[in-house]
Amino acid sequence: MVSADPLLRSVLFVPAANPRALARSASLTVDALIFDLEDSAAEDEKDAAREALRTHLLTLRGAPTGPLRAVRINPLDTRHGTEDLLMARGARVDVIVLPKVDGPSRLHEASRALVETDAPAAMRLWAMVETARGVANVQAIADAAPHHALGALVAGPNDLVAEAGLRLSPGRPELMPWLGPMLVAGRAAGIPILDGVYNDVADREGFAAECRQGRALGFAGKTLIHPAQIEATEAAFSPSAEEIAEAEAIVAGFAEPIAAGRGVIRIGARMVERLHLMRAEALLAWARTIAQRRGDLPS
Numbered sequence: 072m073v074s075a076d077p078l079l080r081s082v083l084f085v086p087a088a089n090p091r092a093l094a095r096s097a098s099l100t101v102d103a104l105i106f107d108l109e110d111s112a113a114e115d116e117k118d119a120a121r122e123a124l125r126t127h128l129l130t131l132r133g134a135p136t137g138p139l140r141a142v143r144i145n146p147l148d149t150r151h152g153t154e155d156l157l158m159a160r161g162a163r164v165d166v167i168v169l170p171k172v173d174g175p176s177r178l179h180e181a182s183r184a185l186v187e188t189d190a191p192a193a194m195r196l197w198a199m200v201e202t203a204r205g206v207a208n209v210q211a212i213a214d215a216a217p218h219h220a221l222g223a224l225v226a227g228p229n230d231l232v233a234e235a236g237l238r239l240s241p242g243r244p245e246l247m248p249w250l251g252p253m254l255v256a257g258r259a260a261g262i263p264i265l266d267g268v269y270n271d272v273a274d275r276e277g278f279a280a281e282c283r284q285g286r287a288l289g290f291a292g293k294t295l296i297h298p299a300q301i302e303a304t305e306a307a308f309s310p311s312a313e314e315i316a317e318a319e320a321i322v323a324g325f326a327e328p329i330a331a332g333r334g335v336i337r338i339g340a341r342m343v344e345r346l347h348l349m350r351a352e353a354l355l356a357w358a359r360t361i362a363q364r365r366g367d368l369p370s
């Protein structure tokens with residue numbers, strides 16, 4: 072049976088400087104939480120946000136299940152970066168998210184700091200690609216394999232739009248040249264790529280359309296800024312009943328005695344190759360993981 076990658080459909084940024092959001096995050100059903108110490112905390116709030124997050128993470132410690140826990144730290148060349156990293160490492164979070172990664176040296180630097188502090192080898196780094204230089208170097212970033220392996224690339228459209236001077240129109244075509252290199256580099260390196268945030272929390276339709284577009288482009292999931300965005304994200308980044316039925320038909324087609332040893336078969340009017348079989352098996356494994364998460368199937 073094909074095994075599925077961990078679910079990263081819905082990945083919510085939680086501003087650590089906001090005590091209510093921090094408290095609220097503990098009751099949310101979401102695939103991953105990124106506790107943010109970077110852009111959502113003003114300079115004067117950063118020390119207090121780090122301490123509040125330290126306390127919050129300690130209360131969560133030992134909880135056997137729940138969302139993946141990540142902390143977005145400040146850049147390591149700022150006054151706060153190393154303190155943030157040490158706090159996240161001490162709280163044994165699953166992932167440290169590095170903002171504004173503009174080349175592989177940023178990953179090596181963070182990985183070295185984790186090794187020096189004996190961080191668990193399972194701790195992962197995620198790299199935010201949100202600068203022009205980061206986009207230009209994204210294949211080298213994705214291929215960098217430091218001790219604490221790169222677990223995902225995360226798009227940062229707000230910084231990209233600002234740096235590139237883009238004026239986005241519906242469907243964000245202006246952003247595609249910036250997202251394309253990340254998608255290619257992530258796939259080539261076998262790393263999931265997470266789509267960027269959608270800033271208008273009241274625009275449900277526009278948000279749902281961007282989620283569908285993100286999935287069609289090959290993102291594994293989407294980063295979010297508000298709990299109201301979780302449901303639509305999970306709907307868009309989960310296989311539909313139609314996709315599951317189609318995958319089951321492909322698996323059944325190749326299981327027929329007549330298909331034994333054949334590379335290609337016909338199902339209805341369509342040619343189906345073994346590469347489609349592999350894709351169908353992966354989709355069914357993914358659907359099973361989602362059903363287990365919902366409690367519809369035993370794990």
Ligand SMILES: CC(C)(COP(=O)(O)OP(=O)(O)OC[C@H]1O[C@@H](n2cnc3c(N)ncnc32)[C@H](O)[C@@H]1OP(=O)(O)O)[C@@H](O)C(=O)NCCC(=O)NCCSC(=O)C[C@H](O)C(=O)O
Binds near residue numbers: 091228229
């Ligand atoms: C966008 C917000 C500022 C809106 O805040 P607010 O108006 O207070 O929201 P609501 O009143 O609708 O909130 C309802 C309840 O939900 C809780 N809440 C809201 N947002 C979150 C959250 N992100 N995580 C957890 N809980 C949340 C509220 O506390 C309310 O609950 P209660 O208090 O019990 O009533 C706000 O949503 C927000 O700050 N969002 C996150 C902002 C953030 O983290 N930004 C940084 C990451 S995005 C980024 O940097 C992208 C990237 O780097 C790039 O360049 O693109």
Ligand SMILES: [Mg+2]
Binds near residue numbers: 110170201229230
């Ligand atoms: Mg940013």
